[in-house]
Amino acid sequence: MNADALNGQHRVAYGDEQIVFNLRRQPSRVVTRIAIHVEPDGRVEVDAPASAALADVVAAVRKRSRWISQHVGAAKARLAHVLPREYVSGESIHYLGRRYRLKVIVQADARPVAKLRAAFLVISAPEHDPGTIRSALDTWYRDRAREVFTQRLAAVAVPLRWIRHQPPFRLQFMTRQWGSCSTSGRLTLNPWLVAAPREAIDYVLLHELCHLKHHNHSRNFYATLSRHLPGWAQVKARLDEHAELFLRR
Ligand SMILES: [Zn+2]
Incomplete structure (x- = not known):
């Protein structure tokens, strides 16, 4: 299968949660191992060498699912108390x-x-x-x-x-x-x-x-x-x- 076809959203179950991640395949000379990032807004990005099998990527995400879940939760909690601006005095x-x-x-x-x-x-x-x-x-x-x-x-x-x-x-x-x-x-x-x-x-x-x-x-x-x-x-x-x-x- 073309490696690019695996790019995009995938899910892994963690307890009763769903971990949704975005897989980005990179040429093997650029990315040498599977790397998982939780972005400040709670999105999960996974960079993987083009040669890695989807099963290996899923296994890597599963192995770190506790860490991912904690970081996603923290990002969402931070977002929850930041309110949009109203452009009024005191902000x-x-x-x-x-x-x-x-x-x-x-x-x-x-x-x-x-x-x-x-x-x-x-x-x-x-x-x-x-x-x-x-x-x-x-x-x-x-x-x-x-x-x-x-x-x-x-x-x-x-x-x-x-x-x-x-x-x-x-x-x-x-x-x-x-x-x-x-x-x-x-x-x-x-x-x-x-x-x-x-x-x-x-x-x-x-x-x-x-x-x-x-x-x-x-x-x-x-x-x-x-x-x-x-x-x-x-x-x-x-x-x-x-x-x-x-x-x-
Ligand atoms: Zn950069």
Whole structure:
């Protein structure tokens, strides 16, 4: 059977639960063993070498089903108490890992604009319309992101020999990803990443810059990443824990 035909959703029973996972076959030179990931939103992704039999993948998932079930449960519990934004005064806004309060000021002649003032992110708007406030907030995040990412990309790239010129990046609001790197070397970064502490931003930028050397998640990719940021796994774990908060809208 064509290995690609096995890609996609599969299920394994665990007690009276169903573990649903998404199988992604990868060329054997990229992925050398079966790896199970629980994403921050509770999705289960399984990477497996193209040569692995489905029975082996299922056995690997079954063997770790207790661990998977616990992590999926924790992810769902975290999501449950993160409510969607209403764009009203008092809501929390995160920037560089610090928490600010949203303060909406309605002024008939105001052009919708957001500004940081001490512990508040003040948004002036001509009327209290969630759509207007949301777009002023998005503009503010985008402006901060452009500023912070430009500065941090320059700093993070200094020791990386394979980077000759600072790579261009574009900004795109995304709900499941902090960044990506195309095979042609173009970086796409999520403006909401500026909500996270600087060390998390640096980790994501370094991860994407390492893709300019290795266009995959191979062992060599992780070796390069670890050489430049030995503690990346802890930084990533802390970022994942806060993902729902930072990606909230
Ligand atoms: Zn990557």
